[in-house]
Amino acid sequence: MSEPSNSESKTPIGLTGEQSLQSLLSSMLASVPDAMIVIDEHGIVMAFSSAAEKMFGYKAADIAGKNVSVLMTHRDEDHHNRYIRNYLDTGVAHIIGIGRIVEAKLADGSTIPVELKIGEADISGRKIFTGYIRDVTDQQAQQHKLSQLQAEVANFSRLSAVGSMASAMAHELNQPLTAVANYLEAARDMLDTPDEASLAMAHEALDAAAKQSIRAGQIVRRLRDYVSRGEIEMRPMSLPAIVAEAVSLSKIGIEGPIARILQDVPEDLPLVRADKLQLRQVIVNLVRNALEALAETDTPVITVKAQIDDQEPELIRVTICDNGPGLSMESGHTPFDAFNSSKSSGMGLGLSICKTIVEAHGGDISVDSPQGKGACFSFTLHRADEVADT
Secondary structure, three states, rough: OOOOOOHOOOOOOOOHHHHHHHHHHHHHHHHHHOEEEEEOOOEEEEOOOOHHHHHHHHOOOHHHOHHHHEOOHHHHHHHHHHHHHHHHHOOOOOOOOEEEEEEEEOOOOOOOEEEEEEEEEEEEEEEEEEEEEEOOOHHHHHHHHOOOOOOOOHHHHHHHHHHHHHHHHHHHHHHHHHHHHHHHHHHHHHHOOOOOOHHHHHHHHHHHHHHHHHHHHHHHHHHHHHOOOOOOOOOOOOOHHHHHHHHHHHHHOOOOOOOOOOOOOOOOOOOOOOOOHHHHHHHHHHHHHHHOOOOOOOEEEEEEEEEEEOOOOEEEEEEEEEOOOOOOOOOOOOOOOOOOOOOOOOOOOOOHHHHHHHHHOOOOEEEEOOOOOOOOOEEEEEHHHHOOOO
């Protein structure tokens, strides 16, 4: 009995090549562990795996022939249609083969975060796209818990540092401030008997008090210099990712209802050149200040926006605005002055440090706060493509 030829051995007995391929595809759709969806170049669903049925709550027969947009939120639907259109027009792939996190819409209308990877194939001149989808709800929950733990550790370290700094400052400032008080009291007593000798001694006491007050100011400036000397590791950074992370961290520990935070940071925004940790700290501080300021506001809203600066295109401008009561601007002072706080329990260092960090990045920071119309903080960063590496 002769051995079967190679061409005969490729196809099971009784099945055509097309039937065998269909059988193989059905087996894959039933066994692939991640949700798998196959669509054509128009976004029409051609295949829907068993795992996809369990994840989305649709039967394959019900979803076949429909546009894949029924499984997406409006935001991701717009992005998806634009990606496919651009790819078909230009042939340049931006998301194919690259995993990304998107929101998936289930049959019951709820949404879950998923990791999406897309592959493509060319069959008889037609483009076919395969999406592999994995539910990352648990993964994001674990990451959030880890972020909370990291924030708690960072907060503990911050409190320890503030405690040490306050103790050191109290020791440093005690001597010149005590001297100022003593000299002023002595001058006051000598002015009770304003003879020529007393006036001369009072003059000397006031001079000495002035010198000690200058010394106290130098101690405060040294503190600011110490903060600004922290090393900055400047790298090209994606601003949307940093903003999203900072907004999440800013909510930790806030009790009661939290203001709605709107993020308008385009994904295609140019990269910025920044130290990730320090930039994140600036955004966390500004957003958290806004959250605390809105505690008594009926419909609190915070907007975090980033865009190319209108006046200087080489800069990216970040604005954080709220609809709270606004800031009371004292004459001769700004919110960025050290030890100038509107909070009863605040030390007045947060905005001062933010200013130091932004200026160390080569940018500037300002605030606009019409009384009763909220506060809007704005700072700039250099675009990574506009700054030469050093």
